[in-house]
Amino acid sequence: MALIPELLTIATTAAEATVDLLLDRVDGSVEVNEKSSTTDLVTEVDREAEALIVGIVTSNRPDDGIVGEEGTGIEGTTSVRWIIDPIDGTTNFVYGHPGFSVSIAVEIDGELAVGVVGDPLHRDTFTATKGEGAFRNGRPIGVSGATELSRSLVATGFGYDREWRMAQGAVVTQLLGEVADIRRMGSAAVDLCSVACGRVDAYFERGLNIWDFAAGSLIASEAGAIVHDLHGGPPTKRFTFASSPGIASPLADLLTRLGADQI
Ligand code: IPD
Numbered sequence: 508m509a510l511i512p513e514l515l516t517i518a519t520t521a522a523e524a525t526v527d528l529l530l531d532r533v534d535g536s537v538e539v540n541e542k543s544s545t546t547d548l549v550t551e552v553d554r555e556a557e558a559l560i561v562g563i564v565t566s567n568r569p570d571d572g573i574v575g576e577e578g579t580g581i582e583g584t585t586s587v588r589w590i591i592d593p594i595d596g597t598t599n600f601v602y603g604h605p606g607f608s609v610s611i612a613v614e615i616d617g618e619l620a621v622g623v624v625g626d627p628l629h630r631d632t633f634t635a636t637k638g639e640g641a642f643r644n645g646r647p648i649g650v651s652g653a654t655e656l657s658r659s660l661v662a663t664g665f666g667y668d669r670e671w672r673m674a675q676g677a678v679v680t681q682l683l684g685e686v687a688d689i690r691r692m693g694s695a696a697v698d699l700c701s702v703a704c705g706r707v708d709a710y711f712e713r714g715l716n717i718w719d720f721a722a723g724s725l726i727a728s729e730a731g732a733i734v735h736d737l738h739g740g741p742p743t744k745r746f747t748f749a750s751s752p753g754i755a756s757p758l759a760d761l762l763t764r765l766g767a768d769q770i
Pocket of ligand 1: 576592594595596597598663664665666667692693694695696712714715716719
């Protein structure tokens with residue numbers, strides 16, 4: 508099998524196995540701990556899910572590199588690196604609130620080639636491969652086509668540091684007067700897929716880690732979204748922005764004026 512289809516098959520298999528695990532465990536009692544702050548949660552299921560994904564990847568591709576939110580750091584000897592968030596939106600998972608997901612991206616030579624996001628409670632699997640479009644449960648998806656900022660639904664998220672969250676809230680307060688409405692759903696990977704399928708018109712956040720945005724940013728860009736930081740570079744921890752093209756410039760300009768990446 509050619510490399511990209513092989514990687515997509517493995518990533519989809521691992522995401523589907525994780526979706527089954529998360530569905531099995533979401534309503535049970537799980538051990539919850541705090542990470543970087545009292546709002547940054549991790550559960551035993553995050554660790555089990557990461558071990559499950561890493562096991563599937565390494566049994567198929569033992570020499571690839573892997574980075575995972577719960578601590579996996581394997582230096583590979585191939586051109587392939589896997590980027591894993593076993594549960595993106597752990598707070599939603601802990602509360603049994605829809606919108607948590609598993610996110611698996613694969614880079615070849617440092618370029619995103621494959622993205623898979625599984626959203627268990629919505630029974631959605633989003634997939635994309637570089638240059639081949641984006642799909643939801645196997646059907647092609649595309650962005651909303653929004654053209655007016657004042658009529659646009661914009662998603663965002665907040666980091667775990669208290670000062671940072673308050674500054675992000677101040678930006679959103681200003682933004683509320685300029686857009687139709689705001690959504691804060693709790694999984695960056697799902698938010699990016701929501702841009703991809705037109706469920707929101709745009710999404711932005713500061714402070715994400717690569718495992719939060721890697722798969723979703725490929726899915727969004729393959730669905731036709733403009734995906735970048737606030738200055739035209741690739742999305743980073745400093746800023747992740749994804750938008751239907753018709754509102755991308757005015758929204759990015761407004762966020763720049765509001766200092767959204769300067770907090
Ligand atoms: C979090 C989610 C959330 C976002 C946070 C992320 P995690 O990921 O994506 O929506 O606002 O910034 O850290 O910690 O649940 O994997």
